[in-house]
Amino acid sequence: MSRTTPQRQAIRDALAGAGRPLSPNELLDLAQDEIPKLGMATVYRTLSLLVEEGEAVAVELPGEPPRYEHRSAAEHHHHHFRCDSCERVFDVEGCPGNMKGMLPKGFSLRAHHITLFGTCDECAKKAG
């Protein structure tokens, strides 16, 4: 059975507390505040485990390696925003919907991903 270890707890906590999708590196940095010797391999292994358990969800963005967010964020339909400046990713609410009109004849739709790109509020402030 799957054990509760300090490493896993630190990773779970970081994910749950972030409120946005985190990259494996961001996760390593955050979790190392708790467990300084934590290795990247453990982060990857724990992420696979959390995804299997349904505790975390992979967030795939165009042109970037996957990030991961806590189950609570994934429970409702949402999309993502990536800041050009700080490169952080945020969840965004709402959806234009009605994407069936875009389909070529004979194609059927199962899902859609929308990614917005621009500047987040913090970076906008810094830039003046």
Next chain:
Amino acid sequence: MSRTTPQRQAIRDALAGAGRPLSPNELLDLAQDEIPKLGMATVYRTLSLLVEEGEAVAVELPGEPPRYEHRSAAEHHHHHFRCDSCERVFDVEGCPGNMKGMLPKGFSLRAHHITLFGTCDECAKKAG
């Protein structure tokens, strides 16, 4: 200056003739019909060159390495559809637009990507 070689010509032709975004591997296969000894390194080097020249455009999809499409496809705003079954990617016309309403307060929008997932017409027919 940049030279015209049989390798580059084969790659250009494959891209121009495809009518949809191609992965480096698809491109290698197609171009090897013309130049059997063509190497992957040349495909990658030529793609960078074509992108610099504006002859080709990189198409980034969530969770996948970039594909490339001919300039002619990129001249107008469009999005992409990926078939779950054959894994090919197609261009789709139209756009729900008005994505600004989704932005959190203080965020500004520069661009958006939409990717549709489902089954293409050919695969739908095969599946009956």
Next chain:
DNA sequence: CTAGTTGCAAAGCATTTGCCTGTGG
């Protein structure tokens, strides 16, 4: 106790680069 976990180092893979030979202009 002892099977599941971890850290470290080595292995994988797709992409990129270095180097020497070949060739377009």
Next chain:
DNA sequence: CCACAGGCAAATGCTTTGCAACTAG
């Protein structure tokens, strides 16, 4: 002729795996 290109093989960077030591239950 000779600077640019191409093929091959080695290097890279991120992710995964192997393995011996460690620890939760």
